[in-house]
Amino acid sequence: MAVVALLTDFGLNDSFVAQMKAVILKVNPAAQIVDISHGVDSFDIYAGAFLLWSSFAYFPKGTIFVGVVDPGVGSTRKNIIIKTKNYFFVGPDNGVLTIAAWRDGIEKIIELNNEKYFLKQNSSTFHGRDIFASVAAHLSRGVNFLRLGTVSKKFKQIVFPAFVVDHDILKAKIIYIDKFGNLVTNIDHGDLKRFTAGKNFQAVLRGKRFNRYQDIYADSGKEPFFIKGSSGFLEISLKNKSAKDYFGVKYPQADFLTIRRSK
Amino acid sequence: MAVVALLTDFGLNDSFVAQMKAVILKVNPAAQIVDISHGVDSFDIYAGAFLLWSSFAYFPKGTIFVGVVDPGVGSTRKNIIIKTKNYFFVGPDNGVLTIAAWRDGIEKIIELNNEKYFLKQNSSTFHGRDIFASVAAHLSRGVNFLRLGTVSKKFKQIVFPAFVVDHDILKAKIIYIDKFGNLVTNIDHGDLKRFTAGKNFQAVLRGKRFNRYQDIYADSGKEPFFIKGSSGFLEISLKNKSAKDYFGVKYPQADFLTIRRSK
Amino acid sequence: MAVVALLTDFGLNDSFVAQMKAVILKVNPAAQIVDISHGVDSFDIYAGAFLLWSSFAYFPKGTIFVGVVDPGVGSTRKNIIIKTKNYFFVGPDNGVLTIAAWRDGIEKIIELNNEKYFLKQNSSTFHGRDIFASVAAHLSRGVNFLRLGTVSKKFKQIVFPAFVVDHDILKAKIIYIDKFGNLVTNIDHGDLKRFTAGKNFQAVLRGKRFNRYQDIYADSGKEPFFIKGSSGFLEISLKNKSAKDYFGVKYPQADFLTIRRSK
Numbered sequence: 001m002a003v004v005a006l007l008t009d010f011g012l013n014d015s016f017v018a019q020m021k022a023v024i025l026k027v028n029p030a031a032q033i034v035d036i037s038h039g040v041d042s043f044d045i046y047a048g049a050f051l052l053w054s055s056f057a058y059f060p061k062g063t064i065f066v067g068v069v070d071p072g073v074g075s076t077r078k079n080i081i082i083k084t085k086n087y088f089f090v091g092p093d094n095g096v097l098t099i100a101a102w103r104d105g106i107e108k109i110i111e112l113n114n115e116k117y118f119l120k121q122n123s124s125t126f127h128g129r130d131i132f133a134s135v136a137a138h139l140s141r142g143v144n145f146l147r148l149g150t151v152s153k154k155f156k157q158i159v160f161p162a163f164v165v166d167h168d169i170l171k172a173k174i175i176y177i178d179k180f181g182n183l184v185t186n187i188d189h190g191d192l193k194r195f196t197a198g199k200n201f202q203a204v205l206r207g208k209r210f211n212r213y214q215d216i217y218a219d220s221g222k223e224p225f226f227i228k229g230s231s232g233f234l235e236i237s238l239k240n241k242s243a244k245d246y247f248g249v250k251y252p253q254a255d256f257l258t259i260r261r262s263k
Numbered sequence: 264m265a266v267v268a269l270l271t272d273f274g275l276n277d278s279f280v281a282q283m284k285a286v287i288l289k290v291n292p293a294a295q296i297v298d299i300s301h302g303v304d305s306f307d308i309y310a311g312a313f314l315l316w317s318s319f320a321y322f323p324k325g326t327i328f329v330g331v332v333d334p335g336v337g338s339t340r341k342n343i344i345i346k347t348k349n350y351f352f353v354g355p356d357n358g359v360l361t362i363a364a365w366r367d368g369i370e371k372i373i374e375l376n377n378e379k380y381f382l383k384q385n386s387s388t389f390h391g392r393d394i395f396a397s398v399a400a401h402l403s404r405g406v407n408f409l410r411l412g413t414v415s416k417k418f419k420q421i422v423f424p425a426f427v428v429d430h431d432i433l434k435a436k437i438i439y440i441d442k443f444g445n446l447v448t449n450i451d452h453g454d455l456k457r458f459t460a461g462k463n464f465q466a467v468l469r470g471k472r473f474n475r476y477q478d479i480y481a482d483s484g485k486e487p488f489f490i491k492g493s494s495g496f497l498e499i500s501l502k503n504k505s506a507k508d509y510f511g512v513k514y515p516q517a518d519f520l521t522i523r524r525s526k
Numbered sequence: 527m528a529v530v531a532l533l534t535d536f537g538l539n540d541s542f543v544a545q546m547k548a549v550i551l552k553v554n555p556a557a558q559i560v561d562i563s564h565g566v567d568s569f570d571i572y573a574g575a576f577l578l579w580s581s582f583a584y585f586p587k588g589t590i591f592v593g594v595v596d597p598g599v600g601s602t603r604k605n606i607i608i609k610t611k612n613y614f615f616v617g618p619d620n621g622v623l624t625i626a627a628w629r630d631g632i633e634k635i636i637e638l639n640n641e642k643y644f645l646k647q648n649s650s651t652f653h654g655r656d657i658f659a660s661v662a663a664h665l666s667r668g669v670n671f672l673r674l675g676t677v678s679k680k681f682k683q684i685v686f687p688a689f690v691v692d693h694d695i696l697k698a699k700i701i702y703i704d705k706f707g708n709l710v711t712n713i714d715h716g717d718l719k720r721f722t723a724g725k726n727f728q729a730v731l732r733g734k735r736f737n738r739y740q741d742i743y744a745d746s747g748k749e750p751f752f753i754k755g756s757s758g759f760l761e762i763s764l765k766n767k768s769a770k771d772y773f774g775v776k777y778p779q780a781d782f783l784t785i786r787r788s789k
Binding site for chain 2: 581
C-alpha cells in the first residue's frame with residue numbers, strides 16, 4: 001500500500017486538494033494519502049521546501065511526495081519526478097522538491113512529458129491535479145517511473161541560506177517560523193558548539209539580546225533561548241510564548257541573527 | 264472500498280468532522296474517507312454547492328458525497344439522498360447537493376426517514392453526525408439506497424446565477440473566490456468567445472477596468488486578466504497576486520461584472 | 527484495522543502532524559489515522575480535553591487516541607497510556623486525556639518508559655512524534671500495552687468546572703466555544719430541568735439576559751436561547767448567528783453564567 005504525501009499552498013477551504021485526492025483514488029483506490037501541509041503561504045517555495053525537508057525522512061520507504069508550490073504553473077518551467085535513494089518526489093522544477101530530494105540522495109530526474117499518465121482533460125492552471133496527482137497515482141499503482149517521461153540532467157536546486165562566520169561573529173538567518181512562534185534558524189547545535197567552543201555567547205535579533213541555550217523548554221524562565229528543534233536546526237524559543245511576537249519577526253529570512261562569542 | 268467524501272461548514276478546529284468520521288468507521292471500518300472542504304463559510308449553501316460541483320466528477324464512480332451546510336438543521340426541511348448517474352449525494356434538502364447532482368444526472372431522490380440507519384441517540388442539532396454520516400456509512404457497506412427511506416419527487420434545486428446579455432453588454436457575477444484571490448465568474452471561455460466574436464472587450468468590476476484574456480498565468484504582467492479556471496469557468500486573476508484584493512471584492516455575488524464588446 | 531485518532535495543538539500549517547502520521551505508517555502501514563482536531567489553542571489543555579471527551583465515544587472499540595497538548599514537553603511530567611473499558615489514550619500526564627478516559631472507565635495506566643517503542647533518534651521537544659505516535663503505532667500493530675512501560679498508580683485528573691446552586695440561583699460556566707459561536711455550558715438539560723422544576727428562568731451572561739430554551743435551532747427568532755448541544759451539554763445559541771459575538775465572550779471559563787429560577 002503506497003503512501004502518497006501531499007504538500008501544497010492550496011489551503012484547505014477550496015476543493016483543490018480534494019480534487020487531487022480524487023484523481024489519485026480514481027487511479028489507485030488503495031493509495032494511502034497523507035497531507036503534509038496545505039498551509040504554505042501562497043507561492044512560498046522556501047517554506048514548502050522546508051516542510052518537505054523536515055518531514056520526508058519519517059515516511060515509509062517508497063513514499064511518493066507531491067509538492068506543489070508553483071507560481072510558474074503553465075509557464076515553461078518543467079514538471080519533474082525525482083527518484084531518490086528511498087523516495088519519489090513529484091512537482092514543478094522550481095526547487096520546492098530539491099532540498100529534501102538532495103538530502104535523501106538524487107538518483108535520477110525525469111521530465112514528466114508522457115501525457116498518457118496525465119488527466120485527459122488538463123488545464124493550464126492546475127497541474128497539481130492534472131499532472132502531478134495523476135502521475136503520482138500511476139506510480140503508486142506500480143508504473144515504472146522511467147515511463148513517465150524522459151531523463152533530465154538539469155534541474156533547479158535551492159538550498160537553505162548559508163551562515164557566515166567573521167572573526168567572533170556568526171551571522172545566521174531565520175528560515176522558518178512555526179505555529180507556536182518558534183524561530184527555526186539555519187544553524188544546528190553542532191555549529192553553535194563549534195563556534196563558541198563551549199564559551200558564552202551573545203545573540204542579537206532585531207535589537208533584542210539573549211545568551212542562553214536550553215536542552216528542554218521546561219528549564220526556562222522568561223528569557224528567550226536557543227533549543228535544539230525537532231528538525232535538527234536550532235530554534236529560538238520562549239517557554240509557552242511566541243518568540244516570533246517577542247522579537248517582532250515578520251517573515252523568515254528578513255533579519256540577520258547575530259551571535260557574538262566571548263573571547 | 265467505497266469512498267465517502269465530506270463537505271461541511273464545520274471547520275477543523277472543533278471535533279464535529281471527527282465525530283462524523285468516527286460514526287462512519289464504526290459502521291464501515293473499510294470506508295475511504297476524503298475531505299472536500301470543511302472551510303465553507305457558516306451557512307453558505309452556495310459556496311458549499313460550488314465546491315461540491317467543482318470536485319465531484321474527479322472522484323471514483325460510486326463515491327458517496329456527504330454535504331452538510333445546514334442553516335435549517337432540526338427544522339422541517341427534509342434529509343435526502345440523491346442517486347445520480349455515477350454517485351450518491353447525502354445531506355439536507357436545501358440545495359447544497361443539487362448543483363453537482365443535477366450536473367451528473369439525478370436518477371432518484373429518497374427522503375431519509377428510516378431511523379434504523381440513523382445513530383441511535385440522535386440530536387436535533389447535529390444531523391451531520393447522527394443521520395448523514397450514519398446513512399452514508401451504511402450505504403458504503405452495501406445497504407441498498409432504496410431502503411434508506413421513501414422516494415421523494417420534490418426537492419430544492421439551486422443554480423448558479425445567470426448572466427445577462429443586453430446589446431453589447433454582458434453582465435456576469437463572481438460566484439466564488441479561492442484562496443489565491445482568484446475570482447471565479449459564472450461564464451466560461453465559450454461564453455466569452457461567442458459574446459465577443461473574437462473582437463476586443465472592456466471588462467469592469469467595481470470601477471476597475473481590464474481587457475485581457477490569458478491562456479496561462481505566466482504570460483501576464485501586472486494587469487488583471489480572464490483565464491480559464493480549473494473548474495471550467497473563467498476566472499479573473501492577477502499573476503501571483505490576489506484579484507480579490509485588487510478589485511476590493513468582499514463576497515461572491517455582491518457585484519456585477521460588466522463586459523462591453525467592441526463593435 | 528486499528529484506528530489511531532489524533533488530537534493536538536500543532537495546527538495544520540507546519541509538518542508536525544504529518545511527521546506523526548509518517549511515524550505511525552512506517553510502523554503500521556495498515557493503521558487508519560483520523561484527525562480529531564489540530565486546532566486547539568496552543569497549550570490549552572482544557573480545550574483539548576473537551577474535544578477528546580466530546581468525540582471519543584463515537585469511535586470504534588479499540589481506537590487508540592493520541593492527545594498531545596503539552597506545555598510541559600521535556601519536563602518531568604510523565605508520558606502515559608491509559609487503558610479504559612473500550613479504548614486506549616496516549617499522551618502526556620497533564621490531564622488532557624483524563625476527562626474522556628475517566629468517562630469511559632480507566633482500567634490501567636502505564637508510564638511510557640520502554641524506549642524500545644520510541645523513535646530511535648528522539649528529541650526533547652517533540653514527544654508527539656518521537657514517543658506518542660511511535661507507541662500508538664506499535665500498539666496498533668498488536669503490541670501488548672503492558673509492555674510499553676510500567677504500571678502507574680498516580681495520574682493527573684482534570685474535570686470540567688462544577689456549577690453551583692445557591693437558593694434560586696445557579697452559577698454555571700462556558701467551557702467551550704465552537705466555530706459557529708455556540709457557547710457550550712457545563713450544565714445539561716436534566717440539570718436545568720431539575721433546577722427550574724419546569725418554571726421560567728432568567729439567565730444572564732455578561733450583562734445580557736435571555737429566558738428561552740429551544741428544542742431546535744429553527745424554532746427561534748432573534749433572541750438567544752439554550753439548546754441541547756450535540757455533546758450533551760446545554761449550549762447558548764442564536765439562530766444562524768454567533769452567540770460568542772452577541773455576548774462578547776472571549777474565552778471559555780472567563781465569565782459566570784447566572785440562571786435565576788422563578789419562585
